[in-house]
Amino acid sequence: xxxxxxxxxxxxxxxxxxxxxxxxxxxxxxxxxxxxxxxxxxxxxxxxxxxxxxxxxxxxxxxxxxxxxxxxxxxxxxxxxxxxxxxxxxxxxxxxxxxxxxxxxxxxxxxxxxxxxxxxxxxxxxxxxxxxxxxxxxxxxxxxxxxxxxxxxxxxxxxxxxxxxxxxxxxxxxxxxxxxxxxxxxxxxxxxxxxxxxxxxxxxxxxxxxxxxxxxxxxxxxxxxxxxxxxxxxxxxxxxxxxxxxxxxxxxxxxxxxxxxxxxxxxxxxxxxxxxxxxxxxxxxxxxxxxxxxxxxxxxxxxxxxxxxxxxxxxxxxxxxxxxxxxxxxxxxxxxxxxxxxxxxxxxxxxxxxxxxxxxxxxxxxxxxxxxxxxxxxxxxxxxxxxxxxxxxxxxxxxxxxxxxxxxxxxxxxxxxxxxxxxxxxxxxxxxxxxxxxxxxxxxxxxxxxxxxxxxxxxxxxxxxxxxxxxxxxxxxxxx
Amino acid sequence: xxxxxxxxxxxxxxxxxxxxxxxxxxxxxxxxxxxxxxxxxxxxxxxxxxxxxxxxxxxxxxxxxxxxxxxxxxxxxxxxxxxxxxxxxxxxxxxxx
Numbered sequence: 123x124x125x126x127x128x129x130x131x132x133x134x135x136x137x138x139x140x141x142x143x144x145x146x147x148x149x150x151x152x153x154x155x156x157x158x159x160x161x162x163x164x165x166x167x168x169x170x171x172x173x174x175x176x177x178x179x180x181x182x183x184x185x186x187x188x189x190x191x192x193x194x195x196x197x198x199x200x201x202x203x204x205x206x207x208x209x210x211x212x213x214x215x216x217x218x219x220x221x222x223x224x225x226x227x228x229x230x231x232x233x234x235x236x237x238x239x240x241x242x243x244x245x246x247x248x249x250x251x252x253x254x255x256x257x258x259x260x261x262x263x264x265x266x267x268x269x270x271x272x273x274x275x276x277x278x279x280x281x282x283x284x285x286x287x288x289x290x291x292x293x294x295x296x297x298x299x300x301x302x303x304x305x306x307x308x309x310x311x312x313x314x315x316x317x318x319x320x321x322x323x324x325x326x327x328x329x330x331x332x333x334x335x336x337x338x339x340x341x342x343x344x345x346x347x348x349x350x351x352x353x354x355x356x357x358x359x360x361x362x363x364x365x366x367x368x369x370x371x372x373x374x375x376x377x378x379x380x381x382x383x384x385x386x387x388x389x390x391x392x393x394x395x396x397x398x399x400x401x402x403x404x405x406x407x408x409x410x411x412x413x414x415x416x417x418x419x420x421x422x423x424x425x426x427x428x429x430x431x432x433x434x435x436x437x438x439x440x441x442x443x444x445x446x447x448x449x450x451x452x453x454x455x456x457x458x459x460x461x462x463x464x465x466x467x468x469x470x471x472x473x474x475x476x477x478x479x480x481x482x483x484x485x486x487x488x489x490x491x492x493x494x495x496x497x498x499x500x501x502x503x504x505x506x507x508x509x510x511x512x513x514x515x516x517x518x519x520x521x522x523x524x525x526x527x528x529x530x531x532x533x534x535x536x537x538x539x540x541x542x543x544x545x546x547x548x549x550x551x552x553x554x555x556x557x558x559x560x561x562x563x564x565x566x567x568x569x570x571x572x573x574x575x576x577x578x579x580x581x582x583x584x585x586x587x588x589x590x591x592x593x594x595x596x597x598x599x600x601x602x
Numbered sequence: 603x604x605x606x607x608x609x610x611x612x613x614x615x616x617x618x619x620x621x622x623x624x625x626x627x628x629x630x631x632x633x634x635x636x637x638x639x640x641x642x643x644x645x646x647x648x649x650x651x652x653x654x655x656x657x658x659x660x661x662x663x664x665x666x667x668x669x670x671x672x673x674x675x676x677x678x679x680x681x682x683x684x685x686x687x688x689x690x691x692x693x694x695x696x697x698x699x
Contacts, residue, residue, distance in 0.1 A: 224677040317658045331656045357665035361656070364663050429640045440617060447618070449692055451681035461693050466620035478619060479629055483636060485617040486608055499643050501653030506646075508654055540632050541639050557657020586658055 133161045133287040137196050137344040140290065144195045151184035151195035154290070155241065158197060161288045162242075170263045171273075171283035173202055174210060175242040183239045191237030193351055198233055199242040199289035201280050203250055204335065205324035206230050206240050213326050214248040214258035214276075217446050217453045217472030227324020228359065229293060229335050229352045236351035244279030244292060248474045249443065250300055250328045252276050253546045254536065257476045262533060265308060268574040271530040274304030274546075280338045281308040291339040291348060295325055297332045298431055299525075299550025302562035305338050306525035306579025309564045311596070312338045313345045316587050317557035318363040320349075321356035329438035330361075332431075332554040342563060342596040346370040349589060368590050378598045379413030381591070384518035388424035389549055395528040397568025401578040402524045405565035405599055409522070412598055417518055421510040426503050427552040432544060433487050433500035434555070439477075440484025446472065479540065508556045515585040520595050523549050525562045525579035529570040549581060559589050563596045606637040 132140060132154050143149045159177055166172050180197065187195050200206060203213045205223035207230075212218045230240050247257035255263040255278025263278040265271040266286035273282040277294025281304035284292050294301040296314035305312025313336045320335045327333060337348035350371065355364035385406065390399070410416050448454040448468025455467035473481070487496035514521060526546055536543050553560040565580040580599060584592040610629050614621045621629070675688055684691040 221681050224673055224680060317656060355663065360662040360664055362663060363658070426643060426646065429643050432636060433640055433643070444617070448683065450690060452683070454683035458693055461695050462618070464693055465618040466615075469618060470620040470622075473619075475625070475628070478614075478621070478625065479632060481617045481619060482608075482610060482613050482629065483633055486613050486633075486637070487640075489613065489616065495644065496640065498653065499646070499648060501655065502648035502651040503643060503646060504657075505651050505654040506648070508657060538632070539635055541635060544636075555657055 132157045133290065135290070136341045137193065137291055137339070137347050138341065140196060141194070144189055151187050151239065152181055154195065155180050155184055155197055155239070158241070158288065165286055166288055168264065168269055169266055169282050169286050169288065170261045171245055171279040171286065171288060173212065173243045173245050173260060173279070176209060179208070180239050180241045187239065188237050193233065193347065194237030195239070196237070197239045197241035197290055198348070199244050199280055199283050199292035200230070200240050201246055201277050201292070201294045202243045203246060203295055203326040204229060204293055210243055211326065212260070213250070214246045214260065215472065215474070215477070216259040219259070219453070221451055225324065228321035228356045230324065232352045232354070238351065242283070242289060244277070244283060246279055247276035248477050249326070249439070250276040250295055250297055251439070251476045251480055253299070253303055253543060255279060255304070256533065256536070257474060259474055264533065265530050267309065267576055268530070270532055270573070271576065272307065272533055274307035274526070274530060276300040277338060278304050281305050281310060281312065284308070284310045284338050284340060291337060291344050293335055294338050295333055295335050296554065297328050298435060298554050299547040301336045301338060302550050302560055302579070302581060303526050303547060305562040307530040307577065309577030310338055310340060311342055311345050311564070312336065312562045313349060314553065314560050315349060315353065315589055316559045318361050319353050319559070319587065319589065321359040321362045323356055323358035327442040329435040330442060331438060332435060334554070342593055342600050343371070343374060345561070346374060346593045365587060370590055370593055373590055373594050374597045376594050377412060378409050378595055380415070381520070381595065382415045382417055382518040383409060383595070384417050384419035384514055384521045386419050386421045386424070386514070386521055386523060388421050389523035393527050394524060395568070395570060397570060398524050398526070398528060398578050401566030401568060402522070402580055405580045406522055409595070409599055419514050419517060419521070421514060421552070423503065423506045423510050424552060427507055427555060428544060428548055430500045430503045430507065431551045431555060432483070433496050434504065436480040436484030437488050437497050438484070440481045440488065443477070443481055448472070504555050507552055511556045511558055519591055520588070521583040523581045523583070525549060525581040529568060529576035529578060553583055558586055559584050559592055561592050561596050563600055565599065565601065606634055606641060608633050608637060
């Protein structure tokens with residue numbers, strides 16, 4: 123079988139193509155894994171997407187896999203903040219360097235129930251706090267299109283591996299854009315489902331009211347296949363919706379004729395790189411040419427989304443990360459003078475600067491005397507941002523925008539002012555505040571201050587539980 | 603942008619976080635810059651607006667309250683940095699009077 127050209131190309135095949143090859147007996151699950159390991163050995167030294175990949179365990183799973191299942195025999199790379207029993211789950215943090223998950227996340231259980239094989243732990247910004255995958259305690263991940271550039275973040279390892287063909291598909295998590303923005307920067311598909319569509323049980327929490335797990339894939343159809351497998355109610359997550367999961371594949375080819383697509387003027391203002399604007403506008407024109415009705419809309423509270431997010435996300439993070447105290451798991455400082463010293467030193471030694479910044483910020487906005495001014499107020503503005511979208515979806519079926527204001531910046535070119543870095547999520551984080559689904563799909567390439575041409579992403583936002591129409595539009599906008 | 607002062611070391615202590623002098627010096631202007639940016643929210647009138655804790659109208663989907671097997675003691679202790687006799691060991695918490 124090694125001489126079969128299908129085996130040779132298996133890593134650049136989509137799930138759809140690989141499934142056909144598997145069912146036709148042209149390739150085996152073990153051969154896919156072996157081929158992936160070969161590709162990782164050749165290219166991951168340059169990209170730095172993988173933190174680890176336990177081949178033996180995956181091969182053992184592959185041997186017993188049921189190929190008749192929807193994802194039977196397909197390896198899926200997992201962001202390092204999603205628990206797989208017996209595997210590391212570092213969250214890109216020194217604090218959890220030696221931690222081994224004692225249980226499976228619900229998404230892992232569901233992937234396996236669909237026949238998929240979780241394979242590989244993908245690098246990320248520490249505790250998913252960052253937009254560049256430069257904040258990992260272990261390694262920097264590089265953009266496969268240009269290794270001097272960031273892959274985006276925080277699911278940068280997941281995105282880079284799929285774009286580099288060292289993974290077939292991956293899971294990531296998205297709190298303010300952490301699936302969509304790296305997917306955009308790496309030229310792949312990234313889907314953040316509706317809040318509550320996918321269980322968060324076993325995802326190490328960053329901001330519990332914003333976090334959502336989703337797929338990063340080579341094609342829109344692959345994203346639909348993975349969402350189909352991981353969506354649905356979970357007794358272990360009370361925020362997970364028990365609404366029935368529709369068939370995401372059946373309407374995929376239905377096109378956009380007659381659909382109303384909204385263009386929010388607030389997402390096309392100043393500060394967008396001309397190459398991003400040009401490619402996104404061209405994608406909108408292609409959808410119009412296929413019969414979609416393009417409608418100008420307004421989301422008037424957009425300008426407040428970033429500030430609102432940077433109150434709510436750090437507040438929830440400071441609360442969630444209080445569990446990392448050096449007692450039950452993770453890093454414990456040596457020779458503490460007393461229990462308080464143990465907490466403080468363990469956290470000082472285990473956390474990186476961005477995590478500390480956000481813990482302090484979150485603690486401040488929740489502290490007595492400031493709670494109403496910051497956190498209480500932000501929660502009210504969150505309601506306004508939500509109703510902006512609700513009003514818009516009275517008028518349109520979906521909303522189109524850029525994913526990020528610019529293509530991938532150079533590694534290390536970040537300013538000392540964190541606000542500048544936070545601005546890269548300006549078009550993605552409102553969807554998390556509103557709990558709505560969003561997808562990023564590649565829509566072209568552009569030059570960005572010299573060097574190789576870089577991918578640009580189109581973002582499509584939909585109403586609550588509107589994943590099916592989102593995928594349908596994404597499929598129509600997908601380029602060959 | 604209005605000037606917000608934050609006592610970084612005091613707040614870090616509330617979060618049980620020890621910081622070096624260098625970290626305090628770095629974080630101080632950064633945090634004040636972020637808070638200065640966030641201050642813009644205070645200008646918005648939200649008197650009659652209800653707060654949202656989530657983006658979706660989620661009502662706790664509670665499972666039936668039925669006992670079921672949980673993680674084993676061994677699994678729970680496997681990541682403990684220090685353990686003895688099936689328990690997690692910590693420095694003395696209660697001091698002698």
